[in-house]
Amino acid sequence: EAGVAQSPRYKIIEKRQSVAFWCNPISGHATLYWYQQILGQGPKLLIQFQNNGVVDDSQLPKDRFSAERLKGVDSTLKIQPAKLEDSAVYLCASSHLAGGTHNEQFFGPGTRLTVL
Amino acid sequence: GENVEQHPSTLSVQEGDSAVIKCTYSDSASNYFPWYKQELGKRPQLIIDIRSNVGEKKDQRIAVTLNKTAKHFSLHITETQPEDSAVYFCAASTGALIFGKGTTLSVSS
Numbered sequence: 001e002a003g004v005a006q007s008p009r010y011k012i013i014e015k016r017q018s019v020a021f022w023c024n025p026i027s028g029h030a031t032l033y034w035y036q037q038i039l040g041q042g043p044k045l046l047i048q049f050q051n052n053g054v055v056d057d058s059q060l061p062k063d064r065f066s067a068e069r070l071k072g073v074d075s076t077l078k079i080q081p082a083k084l085e086d087s088a089v090y091l092c093a094s095s096h097l098a099g100g101t102h103n104e105q106f107f108g109p110g111t112r113l114t115v116l
Numbered sequence: 117g118e119n120v121e122q123h124p125s126t127l128s129v130q131e132g133d134s135a136v137i138k139c140t141y142s143d144s145a146s147n148y149f150p151w152y153k154q155e156l157g158k159r160p161q162l163i164i165d166i167r168s169n170v171g172e173k174k175d176q177r178i179a180v181t182l183n184k185t186a187k188h189f190s191l192h193i194t195e196t197q198p199e200d201s202a203v204y205f206c207a208a209s210t211g212a213l214i215f216g217k218g219t220t221l222s223v224s225s
Binding site: 107 | 207
């Protein structure tokens with residue numbers, strides 16, 4: 001089966017600019033996650049979707065970050081305006097949440113964002 | 117919320133030795149504990165996971181143990197090989213994953 005797809009793979013922007021990332025999860029996976037991984041740290045959850053609804057966005061800096069999954073499949077994550085500390089790898093993951101049982105999360109290749 | 121502590125941050129072993137990485141978690145409601153391996157510039161890959169109704173799980177050279185009372189779980193790699201060199205992350209979950217800060221394992225031949 002095809003894995004989680006993300007684009008772009010790399011992005012370099014100036015601070016205060018806007019940027020958007022795209023994720024296509026594994027077909028049939030109802031749950032989609034966006035994580036931020038700063039160099040040398042573990043991934044940190046930004047937002048979790050179940051189909052097209054938000055389950056957890058408590059760690060999302062809502063003054064500058066937004067995310068949507070309008071049709072319950074693809075998702076976009078946007079940063080506007082970007083700050084230097086947003087430089088990180090943004091990982092998308094998906095899982096097949098069946099009957100409340102936690103299943104393996106499959107990660108995409110990530111988008112490496114550099115803010116200058 | 118959940119907090120996961122992981123130790124050690126770096127671990128160097130000789131090829132053939134065993135490696136042990138330990139994690140503790142704070143939320144007693146966590147019921148799923150995966151371990152991920154991440155090579156430089158690559159995505160995290162699941163290597164083994166354990167659920168709260170199981171105390172130990174083994175897959176070839178890799179094993180994970182869980183002590184729910186003490187709220188800690190450990191990864192054991194036996195007969196280490198140079199290709200085991202990577203960053204290993206533990207995580208705990210009641211839904212989304214809360215990751216530890218990672219352990220950089222170096223296996224020298």
